[in-house]
Amino acid sequence: MTAEWSVREADLQALAFPATLPGLEASDREMADSASGDTAASEAVRLHLDNVVPALESLRAQSGRLSAWGVELAQRLLRGQRLLAAGNGGSAAEAQHLTAELVGRFDGERVPFSAISLHADTSAVTALANDYGYEQVFARQVRAHGRSGDVLLLLSTSGQSPNLLRAVEAAGRLNVTTWALTGPGPNPLATACDEAVMVDALNANAQEGHLIALHAICRAFDLEVRRPSAGVQAGPAQSEWGAPWES
Structure with a gap:
């Protein structure tokens, strides 16, 4: 991350409303407080948007890996294998976003x-959290659903979630390929997985x-699925529909 775009979370927290100004009537102070609050909020939003730039630059530098993942995922799913995905909180929502794109369409x-x-x-x-502890909620499902050749994609901004790390361990025993999408590295999840985008x-x-x-x-995935020769060795994914791509 370049110094120009490096803004720490502490900088955002430091944006505070000033104390009441001396020499102002109550109504004037209220107006001043409101105006400074608007300014602080605007500045916080601007800083947040500025900090999208490092994320984009980081992804652009790893675009080759993202495209390779899309192609490989398409090839595996065309053969009848599956994707398993997991995360916690907002990362869970994003994992579910991906599976919706694949079960539905992009x-x-x-x-x-x-x-x-x-x-x-x-x-x-x-049930799993109650019976086995929250660290096992994903690992046990990997053991249930995972088959050799499947892909397990795990999302975490910290890269330190114990339940995701246990899932990687379970996947390794089943010959399930593991990919991680994390925040800055190095981090334990990126290290544990076969490949990672940090x-x-x-x-x-x-x-x-x-x-x-x-x-x-998904862009790379759909492009690979659409390739004329992509369905030649297709598995169960095409048994009902024929060609994988329908115009």
């Missing part, structure tokens, strides 16, 4: 592909970068 009409968000089954998650930005901006990364993967 741009053009095409066959559905098998993709499961491990956090989305609330009964399973709460977004060098503040946490909130890194998480915004993750959505851009997922859409970039």
Whole structure:
């Protein structure tokens, strides 16, 4: 991250409303407070938007890996394998965004592909957390759903979530390929996975970068699916629909 765009979270927290100004009537002070509050809010928004730039620059530098992931994911899912995805909090929402794009569609009409968000089954998650502890909620589902050749994609801005690290361990025993989308590295999750894209930005901006990364993967995925020879060795994904891409 360049010094020009480096703005720490502490800088955002330092934007505070000034104390009441001497010599002003109560109504004048209220107006001054309101105006300074508007200025502080505007500055906080500007700083946040400025900090999107490092996230984009970080992703651009790793665009080759994102495109490779999209191509490889398409090839595997065309053969009938599946994607498993997981995250916590906002990262869970982004993992679910990706699986929705694959089961549904991204741009053009095409066959559905098998993709499961491990956090989305609330009964399973709460039962597993209750019976085995929250660190095992994803690992046990990987053991249940994962098959050799599947892909497990894990999202985390910190790269330190214990339940994601346990999921990587479970995937390794099943020959499930592991990919991580994280915030700045190095971090334990990126190190544990087979491959990782680390977004060098503040946490909130890194998480915004993750959505851009997922859409970039989908671009490469759909392009690969659309290739004329892509479905030649296709598996169950095409058994019902025929060609993988439908215009």
